[in-house]
Amino acid sequence: MWSPSVKSEFVTPTAASPAVQALTVETTPLDDVRQLIPFLDPRHPLLWLRRGDGIAGVGEAVRLEFTGPTRVTDAADAWRTLAAAATVTDPVRLPGSGLVAFGSFAFADESEQASVLIVPRVVIGRRAGRSWLTRVSVADASAEAPRDGGAAPAAALPKPTAFGPEFRLTMAPGQLSAAGYGEAVASVVARIAAGEVGKVVLSRELRAxxxxxxxxxxxxxxxxxxxxxxxxxxxxxxxxxxxxxxVRVTAGRVDAQVLAGTAARGANAETDARAATTLSASSKDRAEHAFAVDSVLESLRPHTRALESSAPFTLKLPNLWHLATDVVGTLADGSSALDLVAALHPTAAVAGTPRAAALAVIRELEPFDRGRYAGPTGWIGADGSGEWAVALRSAQIAPDGDLTAYAGGGIVADSDPVLEVAETTMKFRPIVEAFG
Ligand SMILES: C=C(O[C@@H]1C=C(C(=O)O)C=C[C@H]1O)C(=O)O
Incomplete structure (x- = not known):
């Protein structure tokens, strides 16, 4: 249960966070900041951005790490405790203003990759033409005075910095080659035919x-x-x-957009329109999509009222078409966005169905740790609001500079290995082009 409380005198240490840090958080309005990215740390950027709106974080005031099967529920609990111990001044009151943490969670329970919640020292935010600056300072709950002297006075905007030199990376196959992926797809199709499993989302990686x-x-x-x-x-x-x-939680409203089912964009307007029509008429893609929508509705229903889903529609992206369904409802039980993330992950759009059988096939056929690929990534606010994506079209950069990009697809009874390899190639495009 989420009890919104941004001011609290007393802090109860929990197992997840033995020394609860008391944060002092101050948000002030800014003149419109059009570009958030130049303010970021070139090597440790914290960003959440869509259509020019979002939040950019600089520095780390708090970093919490989680691992294992309870990583998301542990994070939800730790966040409740941290938010309850914080003193927040937020006259802006927009999603992402006030106290926020950026988060990213590993896909698998057994992943070696740490899941994190990071509260930046400074956040610059922008939404619908309004901008703000949030500063965070930390004091140990047991200490008498804040370690760094309390909240910095509402100061000038941090300075944007010039971009470093251009670079171009060449991506090479990782532990699963394109051919190996095709073989794994064929193996999944055989298991589906044998009745072992209904759908499995299989992925491969590229390295640079x-x-x-x-x-x-x-x-x-x-x-x-x-x-x-x-x-x-x-x-x-x-x-x-x-x-x-x-999932997104804003002012008691819950929404999600389920994607599953993919087609290449056409080379001209006519073939492109035909690709979308064929996708929405495809029984293979509709079946794959229905698994994913059902899994989201089932997970959200206990926490919501008036949960509704749209009819599936085709969503146009620069590199491909997806089948999409909008889901919307009203929060019924005071869950935070992270509580809902815990209920949802992993959906059938990134694991498969039935879930346990699909995860077992993934463990067996993917010779690598997915890390945070296909895991939940987003932000959570002090009042439990937040925006979380399924982290697709993504890459992890290790501290030594090694980069691993991931892409996958849902395999169902009539999936074709050659087309599935091509689908992953299309899904790699955003990352390959951004770094290439
Ligand atoms: C698994 C990925 O994408 C997922 C699988 C899709 C599919 O199989 O059609 C479509 C969108 C995503 O839910 C990925 O991009 O790596």
């Missing part, structure tokens, strides 16, 4: 190495410009431009 000191903001600009209708994100070295909204 980022030159030392590379300015990651260059790739973020490419993603944000090329895929402006997608969520361009950067959290702890994990970057991407995802079209899929896992």
């Amino acid at each position: 190495h980022l030159p030392a000191g590379a300015d990651v903001r260059r790739a973020l600009v490419e993603l944000a410009l090329g895929y402006s209708d997608c969520w361009t994100f950067a959290v702890d070295g994990f970057v991407g431009a995802s079209p899929e909204t896992l």
Whole structure:
């Protein structure tokens, strides 16, 4: 249960966060800031951006790490405690103003990759023509005075910095080659025919190495410009431009957009229109899509009232078409966005159905750790609001510069290995072009 409280005198330490930090958070309005990316740290950007609106974070006031099967529920609990101990002044009161944490969670329970919640020291936000600056300062709950002297006075905007030199990466196959992926797809199709499983989302990876000191903001600009209708994100070295909204919670409203079912864009207007019509008429894609919508509705229903879904429609992206369904409802039980993320992840759009059987096939056939690919990435606010994407069209940059990009697709009874390899190639495009 989420009890919104941004001011609290008393802090109860929890197992997830033994020494609760008391944050002092101050948001002030700014004149419209049109570009958020130039304010970011070139090597440690924190970003959540769509159609020019979003939040950009600089520095780390708090970093919480989670692993294992309870990583999302642990994070939801730790966030409740942290938010309850914070003193927040927020005259702006827009989604993303006040206290926020950026978050990114590993796809798999057994992943080696840490899941994180990061509260930046400074956030610059923009929404519908309004902008703001949030500053965060930290004091240990047991300490008498804030460690860094309390909230900095509402000061001038941090300075944007010039971009570093251009770079171009060459991506090479990772542990699963394109041919190997095709074989894995064929193996899934055989398992579906044998009745072991209904749908499995299989993925492959590409690898590259980022030159030392590379300015990651260059790739973020490419993603944000090329895929402006997608969520361009950067959290702890994990970057991407995802079209899929896992869940949003704003003022008691819950919404999601389920994507599953993919087709290539046509070369001209006529073939492009035909590609969309064929996709929406395809029984293979409709079946794959229905699995994904059902899994989202089933997970959200216990937490919502008046949950409704649209009819499936075709969604146009620069690199492909998707079948999409909008889901909307009213929050019924005070859940935070992270509580809903815990209920939803992993959906059938990125795991398969039945879930446990699909995850077992993924573990067996994918010879790599997905890390945060296909996991939940987004932000959470002090009042439990938030916006979370399924982290697709993404890549993880390790501290040593090694970059791993991921793409996959839903495999159903009549999937064709050759077409599935081609689909992953289309889905790699945003990352390959942003870094290439
Ligand atoms: C798995 C990915 O995408 C997911 C799978 C889709 C499909 O199989 O048609 C479509 C959108 C996403 O839900 C990916 O982009 O890597």
